[in-house]
Amino acid sequence: MTWGQLVSSAFEAIRWNRLRSLLTILGIVIGIAAVMLTVGLGEGAQAKVSAKIASLGSNLLTVTPGSTTSAPGVRRGLGSASTLTMANAAALASHTVAPAIAAVAPITTQHATLTNGALNWPTTVEGTTPSWLTIRSRAIEAGRFIDSQDIKSSANVVVLGALSAQELFSTSNPIGKVVDVGPLPMTVIGVLAPIGSGTSATSNQDDIAIVPITTAQGSLVGTTATDSIQSILLQATSSSTLSAAYQEANHELMMLHGITNPANADFTITAEQSLFSAATSISATLTALLAGIATVSLIVGGIGVMNIMLVSVTERTREIGLRKALGAKPSDIRRQFLVEAAVLGVTGGLIGAALGLLGQLVLPGLIANPVSIPPLVTVAAVAVALLISLVFGVYPAARAAQLSPIDALRSE
Amino acid sequence: MAQSEQTHPPGLLVLKDIDKTYRLGNLSVEALRRVSFTVFANDYVAITGPSGSGKSTLMHLIGCLDTPSSGELIIAGQRVSDLDPNQLAEIRNRRIGFVFQQFNLLRTMTAVRNVELPLIYAGVPKQERRERAITLLERVGLGNHLQHRPMELSGGQQQRVAIARALVGDPSIILADEPTGNLDSHSAAEILSIFEELNQSGRTLVVITHDANVAAKAQRILTIRDGQLQEAS
Numbered sequence A: 001m002t003w004g005q006l007v008s009s010a011f012e013a014i015r016w017n018r019l020r021s022l023l024t025i026l027g028i029v030i031g032i033a034a035v036m037l038t039v040g041l042g043e044g045a046q047a048k049v050s051a052k053i054a055s056l057g058s059n060l061l062t063v064t065p066g067s068t069t070s071a072p073g074v075r076r077g078l079g080s081a082s083t084l085t086m087a088n089a090a091a092l093a094s095h096t097v098a099p100a101i102a103a104v105a106p107i108t109t110q111h112a113t114l115t116n117g118a119l120n121w122p123t124t125v126e127g128t129t130p131s132w133l134t135i136r137s138r139a140i141e142a143g144r145f146i147d148s149q150d151i152k153s154s155a156n157v158v159v160l161g162a163l164s165a166q167e168l169f170s171t172s173n174p175i176g177k178v179v180d181v182g183p184l185p186m187t188v189i190g191v192l193a194p195i196g197s198g199t200s201a202t203s204n205q206d207d208i209a210i211v212p213i214t215t216a217q218g219s220l221v222g223t224t225a226t227d228s229i230q231s232i233l234l235q236a237t238s239s240s241t242l243s244a245a246y247q248e249a250n251h252e253l254m255m256l257h258g259i260t261n262p263a264n265a266d267f268t269i270t271a272e273q274s275l276f277s278a279a280t281s282i283s284a285t286l287t288a289l290l291a292g293i294a295t296v297s298l299i300v301g302g303i304g305v306m307n308i309m310l311v312s313v314t315e316r317t318r319e320i321g322l323r324k325a326l327g328a329k330p331s332d333i334r335r336q337f338l339v340e341a342a343v344l345g346v347t348g349g350l351i352g353a354a355l356g357l358l359g360q361l362v363l364p365g366l367i368a369n370p371v372s373i374p375p376l377v378t379v380a381a382v383a384v385a386l387l388i389s390l391v392f393g394v395y396p397a398a399r400a401a402q403l404s405p406i407d408a409l410r411s412e
Numbered sequence B: 001m002a003q004s005e006q007t008h009p010p011g012l013l014v015l016k017d018i019d020k021t022y023r024l025g026n027l028s029v030e031a032l033r034r035v036s037f038t039v040f041a042n043d044y045v046a047i048t049g050p051s052g053s054g055k056s057t058l059m060h061l062i063g064c065l066d067t068p069s070s071g072e073l074i075i076a077g078q079r080v081s082d083l084d085p086n087q088l089a090e091i092r093n094r095r096i097g098f099v100f101q102q103f104n105l106l107r108t109m110t111a112v113r114n115v116e117l118p119l120i121y122a123g124v125p126k127q128e129r130r131e132r133a134i135t136l137l138e139r140v141g142l143g144n145h146l147q148h149r150p151m152e153l154s155g156g157q158q159q160r161v162a163i164a165r166a167l168v169g170d171p172s173i174i175l176a177d178e179p180t181g182n183l184d185s186h187s188a189a190e191i192l193s194i195f196e197e198l199n200q201s202g203r204t205l206v207v208i209t210h211d212a213n214v215a216a217k218a219q220r221i222l223t224i225r226d227g228q229l230q231e232a233s
């Protein structure tokens, strides 16, 4: 028999055994679609969390004044004079002191109302240095960010967050315009690219205004000690050096502050990532769980296919016997069942994959969760389904082909 | 080599001390006992005997559909036990036309497709296959039932499809197990005349029958009783 004849006779057999073929294909379709969608959901959730982490800046440590370990009465509030200074920040920026720290951004934070003519907008004003942009993984949409020259000269310039710019200037271009930050007129030099309000409880990161830290300390209201700052952002050289960076910063600040007992530390270092490492591990667990469910559904689908294939071959042992009696070689029988199983497997595989991809498009709209199916999963699911249908379609047929024609004809 | 040529049996089908024992658990049925006979090329042999005497069992062995428990079967000089599965397939396909007592048609296929089957395994091209199948179906009087499936045919019609299928490959040996068992006397006579024609054109026929009229057409009649051969005529 030629392959062409085999394929056409396979289609004939499949059409004749319509219900059985349908069930086989259905088993394959469900198995594949289930695997693709469960893995896709897990991947989507993980991607969502990763994006969230990336949006907060990676490998980040934040130094804040006050101690989390000391009693509440001892702890200093944000309004009181901070124990952190520009000198502390400068020391941490040294690569000899702290080689694991890639960048440092001292930060002062105030709340102030920005005014542009009749429009005003209360927002958070952060005084910082140029490294803030990279540490926070932010981007400039228009104009420029503050530079070292602005720091040196305590320039009266401001970079607006996307929301602040929108509120104060609506659609017109704010670059070069002057806004009043509190009482102080400042020139808008840039606008940050929006990152969208997160689902986290933290404040909207587009509702912000950035000024040179020297400007904030020198001219803006509220700060008593001009050298003190509210926090220091540290970026480790990589996620693997995060704990080294923590050690270095802790050691250096203890020394600078003359503290010997860690319990008395007047500052706290927190890893922002730690908030999300938990989330990452949860979503990793979720992915593992979903992958487990997917594997089970593939196995269940596979067993279904296996069953139908086995039953179908057993039912057809008489046919195998007759074909052999009429001159079919064992290889003819094997090939016939191989082609039939392949046609079923490929048909079910393609429909299943199409259904999975359709789910990838439709599902996010229904469940508000992203679905991202790695192509490899699609390929693997189809391959497994094909393999199952081939093995369980061909193996029993090949065994039946070993029987003498009369034994096969007498079966049932 | 020369020696083997001398001892080469002249018969087309040679059976030597064939035994066939069926085992059913610890019960064993001796269906054939020490059966020996020879069928020569162009013979027309009838096999008769009571029901359950082992006729079909014997026919299956000759048709290479089953293997004897002991003894030797030689077809056209070839010891069947020496052949591999592919060679056996070749013999069933090219040399032997088998008419089953139970017809054994594929229920999913039309009469034409059923008759075509042996030609598929002989590698005959589609067009020729179809033509030859139709010719034979017409010859057994089923020209009007080409596209019928077995369940849409009467028992006698199914039997004639089975006969057409056995003849379509133009085999030199025709083994027929009760080929006229389900036929009226008119159809039976037609089949017998086809057999006679085939015999006249050099084919070898072995026919199992209960019917004395059918047996009368044969040159030789073998009778089996309780798995043992009793040659008459």
Ligand SMILES: Nc1ncnc2c1ncn2[C@@H]1O[C@H](COP(=O)(O)OP(=O)(O)OP(=O)(O)O)[C@@H](O)[C@H]1O
Pocket: A410, B022, B023, B024, B029, B030, B031, B049, B050, B051, B052, B053, B054, B055, B056, B057, B058, B101
């Ligand atoms: N597969 C089998 N397993 C066990 N016993 C069998 C098997 N096939 C046949 N027999 C037994 O072998 C004996 C011969 O059976 P066989 O079919 O050859 O008879 P037969 O002469 O063709 O009879 P009939 O004229 O009724 O067709 C019977 O006793 C039968 O019960």
Ligand SMILES: [Mg+2]
Pocket: B055, B056, B057, B101, B177
């Ligand atoms: Mg019989």
